[in-house]
Amino acid sequence: MLWLSLLTAAIAPGMALLVYFYLKDRYDPEPVHMVARMFLFGALLVFPTMVLQRALVLGLGESPVLYSFVYSAGVEEFFKWFVLYFVLYKHAFFDEPYDGIVYSVAVSAGFATVENVFYALLNFVTFSDLLLRALLPVSGHALFGVSMGYHLGRAKFSQQREKRFLLFAICIPILYHGLFDYILLLRTNWMFLIAVFMVFLWVRSLRKVRKANDRSSRRHLHPQEEVKMSTFS
Known part of the structure; x- marks a missing residue:
C-alpha cells in the first residue's frame, strides 16, 4: 500500500542516521535499550513542542527571525537539551564523552522521525x-544533536568548565538550527546556501565525533583500533 511505503520512507532516514552515529562509537557501545528509550523520549517531545510553538505564534506573532530562532530552533533544542540533562546527564550509562553524541542523536532522531511521519x-x-x-530537516536534526551531545560530553568530563559547556550544548544547536531554518525561508539562493551549510555541518560533526x-x-584498552585508525589517517 502507498501509505505504508510513505510511512516507511518517513521513518527510515532518522533510524539510519541513528545507527550510523551509534556505530561510530569506537570503544564502548551504549546499551540498545537505553538508546531506544532516548529515541522514544525524542519522539514524545514533538507533542509539547507543537503546543508551545502554537502558543508562541498566537502570543508573539510571526516573523522569519522569530520563527527560525525562537519558535523552531529555540523551543525544539531547549526541549531536547532539557530531556538530556535531566534524564541522562547524571545517569550511570553516560560514562564516556562520545555517549553524549549517541544519546543526543537518539533524542534528535526520535523527534525528527515523528515530525517526518506527521509531514x-x-x-x-x-x-x-x-x-x-x-x-x-532529518539530517539537520541529527547534526544539531551531534553538537549538543559533544558539548554535553565535554561538560560531564570537564568539571572546571562544566557550566560553560552546558551553555554551549544548548546555544550552539539553537544557532545552527536557527540559521538552517532561516536559510530555508529565503526566497533567493536558498538551495546553494543550504547545500554549503549542510556540508559545513557534516564536516564539523564528523570532527566532533572523532574528538569525542x-x-x-x-x-588504551584498544591498541589495535588505534593502529587501524593511524593506518587510514
Whole structure:
C-alpha cells in the first residue's frame, strides 16, 4: 500500500542516521535499550513542542527571525537539551564523552522521525519530497544533536568548565538550527546556501565525533583500533 511505503520512507532516514552515529562509537557501545528509550523520549517531545510553538505564534506573532530562532530552533533544542540533562546527564550509562553524541542523536532522531511521519501523513507528498526531507530537516536534526551531545560530553568530563559547556550544548544547536531554518525561508539562493551549510555541518560533526572518541578513557584498552585508525589517517 502507498501509505505504508510513505510511512516507511518517513521513518527510515532518522533510524539510519541513528545507527550510523551509534556505530561510530569506537570503544564502548551504549546499551540498545537505553538508546531506544532516548529515541522514544525524542519522539514524545514533538507533542509539547507543537503546543508551545502554537502558543508562541498566537502570543508573539510571526516573523522569519522569530520563527527560525525562537519558535523552531529555540523551543525544539531547549526541549531536547532539557530531556538530556535531566534524564541522562547524571545517569550511570553516560560514562564516556562520545555517549553524549549517541544519546543526543537518539533524542534528535526520535523527534525528527515523528515530525517526518506527521509531514508524510498530513500532506500530499511524494518519495522525492521525503528524500529531500531526509537530506535536509532529518539530517539537520541529527547534526544539531551531534553538537549538543559533544558539548554535553565535554561538560560531564570537564568539571572546571562544566557550566560553560552546558551553555554551549544548548546555544550552539539553537544557532545552527536557527540559521538552517532561516536559510530555508529565503526566497533567493536558498538551495546553494543550504547545500554549503549542510556540508559545513557534516564536516564539523564528523570532527566532533572523532574528538569525542579520542577523549575516551578506554582508548588504551584498544591498541589495535588505534593502529587501524593511524593506518587510514
